[in-house]
Amino acid sequence: MALSGIQIYKMLPQTNCKECGFPTCLAFAMKLAAKQVELSSCPYVSEESKKQLAESAAPPIRLVALKGAGAEVKAGNEVVMFRHEKTFYNKPGLFIHVKASDPDLAAKVAAADAYKVNYVGMDFTVDGFALVLDSDAAAAIQTVRGATKRPLILIGDAAALQAGLSACGGETPLLYAADASNADALAELAKGKAALTVKADSLEALADLTQKIQAKGVEDMVLDLGGKNLSEWLTRSTQVRRLALKANFRALGYPVIAFPCDAKDEGLAAAQAIAKYAGFVVLSEFKPESLYPLLVLRENIYTDPQKPIQVQPGIYEINQPKPESPVLVTTNFSITYFSVANEVEGSGLPAWLVVTDAEGMSVLTAWAAGKFDAERIAKAIKGFDVASKVAKKRVVLPGHVAVLSGELEAELPDWEIRVGPREAVDLPAFMKQALN
Amino acid sequence: MPLEIPKDKWPGSVRAVTIGAASADGGTRSKSITIGGQTTLPYLHFEAPTPNQPVVGIEIKSRRPEDWSTLLNEPWGDVMDDPAAWAKKAEEAGAGLLVLGLTLADSPEDAVKAVKSVLAASGLPLVVWGPGQAEKDNELLVPVAEAAKGERLVLGICEDKNYRTIVATAMANGHLVQARTPMDVNLSKQLNILISDMGMPKDRIIMDPTTGALGYGIEYGYSVMERLRLAALQGDAMTQFPMLVTPGYEAWKTKEAKVGEGVPETWGDWKTRAVNWETHTALALIESGADIVVLRHPESVARVKAAIAELVTA
Numbered sequence: 001m002a003l004s005g006i007q008i009y010k011m012l013p014q015t016n017c018k019e020c021g022f023p024t025c026l027a028f029a030m031k032l033a034a035k036q037v038e039l040s041s042c043p044y045v046s047e048e049s050k051k052q053l054a055e056s057a058a059p060p061i062r063l064v065a066l067k068g069a070g071a072e073v074k075a076g077n078e079v080v081m082f083r084h085e086k087t088f089y090n091k092p093g094l095f096i097h098v099k100a101s102d103p104d105l106a107a108k109v110a111a112a113d114a115y116k117v118n119y120v121g122m123d124f125t126v127d128g129f130a131l132v133l134d135s136d137a138a139a140a141i142q143t144v145r146g147a148t149k150r151p152l153i154l155i156g157d158a159a160a161l162q163a164g165l166s167a168c169g170g171e172t173p174l175l176y177a178a179d180a181s182n183a184d185a186l187a188e189l190a191k192g193k194a195a196l197t198v199k200a201d202s203l204e205a206l207a208d209l210t211q212k213i214q215a216k217g218v219e220d221m222v223l224d225l226g227g228k229n230l231s232e233w234l235t236r237s238t239q240v241r242r243l244a245l246k247a248n249f250r251a252l253g254y255p256v257i258a259f260p261c262d263a264k265d266e267g268l269a270a271a272q273a274i275a276k277y278a279g280f281v282v283l284s285e286f287k288p289e290s291l292y293p294l295l296v297l298r299e300n301i302y303t304d305p306q307k308p309i310q311v312q313p314g315i316y317e318i319n320q321p322k323p324e325s326p327v328l329v330t331t332n333f334s335i336t337y338f339s340v341a342n343e344v345e346g347s348g349l350p351a352w353l354v355v356t357d358a359e360g361m362s363v364l365t366a367w368a369a370g371k372f373d374a375e376r377i378a379k380a381i382k383g384f385d386v387a388s389k390v391a392k393k394r395v396v397l398p399g400h401v402a403v404l405s406g407e408l409e410a411e412l413p414d415w416e417i418r419v420g421p422r423e424a425v426d427l428p429a430f431m432k433q434a435l436n
Numbered sequence: 437m438p439l440e441i442p443k444d445k446w447p448g449s450v451r452a453v454t455i456g457a458a459s460a461d462g463g464t465r466s467k468s469i470t471i472g473g474q475t476t477l478p479y480l481h482f483e484a485p486t487p488n489q490p491v492v493g494i495e496i497k498s499r500r501p502e503d504w505s506t507l508l509n510e511p512w513g514d515v516m517d518d519p520a521a522w523a524k525k526a527e528e529a530g531a532g533l534l535v536l537g538l539t540l541a542d543s544p545e546d547a548v549k550a551v552k553s554v555l556a557a558s559g560l561p562l563v564v565w566g567p568g569q570a571e572k573d574n575e576l577l578v579p580v581a582e583a584a585k586g587e588r589l590v591l592g593i594c595e596d597k598n599y600r601t602i603v604a605t606a607m608a609n610g611h612l613v614q615a616r617t618p619m620d621v622n623l624s625k626q627l628n629i630l631i632s633d634m635g636m637p638k639d640r641i642i643m644d645p646t647t648g649a650l651g652y653g654i655e656y657g658y659s660v661m662e663r664l665r666l667a668a669l670q671g672d673a674m675t676q677f678p679m680l681v682t683p684g685y686e687a688w689k690t691k692e693a694k695v696g697e698g699v700p701e702t703w704g705d706w707k708t709r710a711v712n713w714e715t716h717t718a719l720a721l722i723e724s725g726a727d728i729v730v731l732r733h734p735e736s737v738a739r740v741k742a743a744i745a746e747l748v749t750a
Contacts, residue, residue, distance in 0.1 A: 084659040117702040230746040289704025300655040
């Protein structure tokens, strides 16, 4: 658990020597608590204090990074139970389950690896592959590496994992999985070279096992919580997160791996895992219609609630508008902007899209919050000098804010105000029928 | 090593609310449903049992909807022309309650007729929505409330600009109200206060905090619902109402669900994607505290119900 500035101050020399660059030890302690300076700036701190401070500075959920042949995925380092309390940081990696014995291994990996889907201007991909070593491990890894650089989860017994690991030189894969029967052997194998999944029937047994493995020198672990249905998984995942964050319980302070591929409804199990604290998620196969909704859900849940994704207010040209092209107006919330821009773009119809500064809120939310009113819209129309670009002074309001049309007429007396459809998807039809 | 799992003890709880009245209680429903009553966060059985399961409602319309995705015509087909037949088919599809949406084209007589035919066709508890324009909502919902007196319908949708008439008629005729606010904790509380101040009994209010669909602002709805539920458990009386949300309506207006042509190939198979859009939106909201999710596609209903069955298993 993070220490306060006062708690840290008590561990410092309290001599106010100023060699750290701060006037007093207390000032330095405050900066340390805010994680704005390094403890190493203090030349006189005792070894004992160093150890204590390092422990307290360690994140309650360890950051585990899996490295492939040039790509990396991280999980852990989370600090809250609810996203509104701060934010969730490291998006769970989505891994596709493949088998070494599959004659189509190369093609399957290549297809999933090449997948790239765009959502509000961002490109999403799969994060890696969970490879079952059920035949020649070295050959399978060579095949996989011919098709992807992404990190791997290796699944198999100790002998297969050893063969697999030696074929993954320079990478940090995740080995699956250590339990009470093979913990010693797998700890030896993973030490310094791989992250190790740990599984047990209960959280108590799991905590015992991680401590035992840590004593063997393995730091990077991932927890498989089991759980035969949505309820059990939610319970265990919540309990582990609480133990780590609220009780600072180190033995379970590791990211969690979920296997929706074994669930009755894979899509919904994966959706739950993404919302409820998974660090790695293994999916049974690569299917865009299943993957895309999960990638979007992950992005939504992991969006920083303090910072909605915004686009720059301004006037956007879509499909090379001419002076007679219509003027559409919307807010600068990225999802709103992209919904509108994509529809108009897709229709092939030219338009001027005026994006107002609504503090990153959608049309209805911004309207309710007073951030998208006639005054602001008029200010944008004038501020971006829209009149100089168009021959016809006519502006189209989103249908949801039809109530603003009267006020906007008052604000923009020489403009014709039109009310468009409520949803972006209906814009092309509206532009074709109503704007000619 | 023995573990001490940190457990939350909350001073507050969510109010239990019953929708629909059977004959013994002055209505004609074959059964009523009770939602709410939680004393902890959703489905954390190690802290407290789940007193009432969340309910999946199916949305039907008084007239064939013109703007619904063609994917929805497939499972429903001809019954979309007849609200009574649609209600029956929705009940067969596993609905726990029905949500009948009236339209701008309905006269008060049409609205009453549609509601009565649905009540006669199915014994499920019923939510009735006005078409969504204040004057028209009031014009239709008042005669509906009177004609269905004592049925414990849920009348929607009350918003801060238009709630008085609906609340008054719900009070006079033994119904409940759906209080909708645009994804904001304080606005929810405020509307609940206004409705309570009119004298509406607190066990006859259901909150609709609004949500966005997956990809279209679900994170706002999700967090507002988590915060409302936390506030309720912390003892804030004006947030202690069960929550209804409309993932069906929201998901099926997204491009991802609504259309199959002219979309990126990387979105994959249309129908599977569309149903996923609805189910994923619904599941996320159920886990953040929804007591009623209103859906549209029968496959989504089946999947979400199966997920609920797992979640409520202790």
